[in-house]
Amino acid sequence: MVKLKETNQFSGAEIIVKALINEGVDTIFGYPGGAILPFYDALFLQNRITHILARHEQAAAHSAEGYARSTGKVGVITVTSGPGATNTITGLTDAYMDSVPLVCFSGQVATTVIGTDGFQEADITGLTRSCTKYNYLVKNVNDLGYIIHEAFHIARTNRPGPVLIDVPKDVQNSFGIYQGKVEINRQSYQIKQRKFSLNHDNIAQAVDLIVSAKRPIFYVGGGVINSGDEACDLLAKLVRHLGFPITNTLMGLGAFPATDKHFIGMLGMHGTYEANLAMHECDVMINIGARFDDRVTGKVSGFSPDSKKIHIDIDECSIDKIIKVDVAINADAKNAINALLEEINRRKIGNRRQEINDWWQKIQKWQSIKSLSYEVSKKTIKPEYAIERLNFFTKDSQPFVSTDVGQHQMWTAQYIQFDKPKKWLTSGGLGTMGYGVPAAIGAQIANPQDLVICVSGDASFMMNMQELSTIKQYNLPVKIFILNNRYMGMVRQWQELVYEKRESQSYMESLPNFMKLAESFGIHGIECDKPDHIDEKILEMINHPGPVLFNCIVDQSENVFPMIPAGSSHNEILLGSQAKQYVTKDINAV
């Protein structure tokens, strides 16, 4: 850590640089502009922090998310005032929904100009109040250092999230005192941490339910990944010790190894048949770090009607918000899982696999339906097949995989097997098209030696394809694998199911020539439209040392199944073969 004398005076811009270094930051993502120029000048005069220049501030935010999620560190964004800052709002909201720790610095017009409609002025603290965990407008340079350290503390502790610091240009230019990294003692925030309720009573109640369960299931979300690698290891120990089945949410993929026999697939709208029916019929549900999202619960009144529910969550607001639970444990996942394990060991509870054999047999019967099967074609590439082959050729190298949003995202979640946490980067809560490419950039910057793949769709890819330029500039060997069906596939799927196939605005006219597009950015392009060629083309992609844009032309009409239509319960899950008989029940459900 840099030691500083108390009397030292630094410019606000220098204070930002020093505070970032003291927070251990070595990489930031951003885009310069008028109101943040003093900071960019201070950045130019140092060599500790690497700045990655995005081509759009939204992409800078998603790259910081990809960096944060693939490392567990705080992602940092620096942008200018006005449009620079407003462009980050989608990324900040995405991070807020998916609990990603970010600190975003935005330049602001000088304090004397604030509120006068100055050039590139926007009330960014007002605009981001509802999509950040907290935000600051710094009016005095002497407050800047403490605020930065408090912002990092808030971003990474409790339920993580984005924090924005708005720094007017004159504050960056004026000189003040920086005392180095100090302890954060904000009373209102400490009160929240003291509330965590890891008391013996509710741990004992949870274990009582676990001991007597006949049809138990673990339902695990991204909270376990956010809690850290140790939490994931403890979870695996707990699940294997008890011999219970486990399902992960979209955000939770990788928290428990997908190739482990206890894992019965993802649950929710496009989860497996066995995971959803097991959730419906279980008698004890152990939810760790998941928030009963509507993609998971389906119709709330029909959700897992006969179960006792244990809910472990660091965010008290998530408890009893959607589903009333029987045992609520408001705590960090790692500590709670550890406490459960200790209590289980204290009571000498062994493996219960044999005791719940009837339940496992039932699950195996559901598994035998093979809900992820699809019609194989010799003529066109089925998107499921393409992802299965991608998984086959890459699983040993345990790649980082990012996605955009839509059909390709669900197929990737279904067919790529994640055995490790922090490898899976997808926009779960907000569902942001355009997330995938910049998130992959962030992951590749953080993990330069690892294979990073972005699975995208033709429509999503075009929402942030300017980032090919960033990929080229930093020579990042990101592999972009586009499942190109010439449609906004998920929109078309809903129109097919709910709107009698009226394909309103979901066809992608005038797509670019992806090969020429790649070439124009100096990136290797690969195209494939034949199932017979997919293996060699995927291998060509993996073995190419630099970035690749892979245009995989797939079946246009394929839909994602299984599917719990919006507004239905888990036991109303549709398999692909049943889709034609489907009648919409609730046109207001999304």
Added chain:
Amino acid sequence: MTEIRRHVIAVLIDNEFGALARVVELFSGRGYNIETLSVASISQDKKLSRITITTFGTDKTVDLICKLLCRIVPVHNAAELSKNDDYIERELCLAQIISTQQQLADAQKSLKNFRFQIIDTEEDSTVFEIIGSSKEIDEALKILENHGLATVSRTGIAGGFKGKKRLDQI
């Protein structure tokens, strides 16, 4: 649970810009109107403020709002006062009437069951200060409507639990 009723919520919060906006947005973002809101710093060093809010909504939504209030970084504590009857509330109202001397005398007589005093008179204008629950003030204002009521300014309620129960013990 789904019945719409009146709720009184109290919040202890750091006295800083933007803090009140964070509180208010939790209501507006859910399409909830704030009926009354009062806020002032309550500590000698002016660092801590107390907000009292009344709103109409379902128990479920208000419960969630209270939890979300506690999650706001500068909030120390937040709780619903009106879960049970063990809370007290007071509101202050300034009501001006424009009246003849006879109407003024009638007005004072009609308000004899209320806690009020006259705090300003100028020509035919008289300003009453009235203190009570929101309901009492509603009633007093209704009476004054027949006695030349001209302008009204209400503070919204200040509230707290009865006895020694504190906001941070909920």
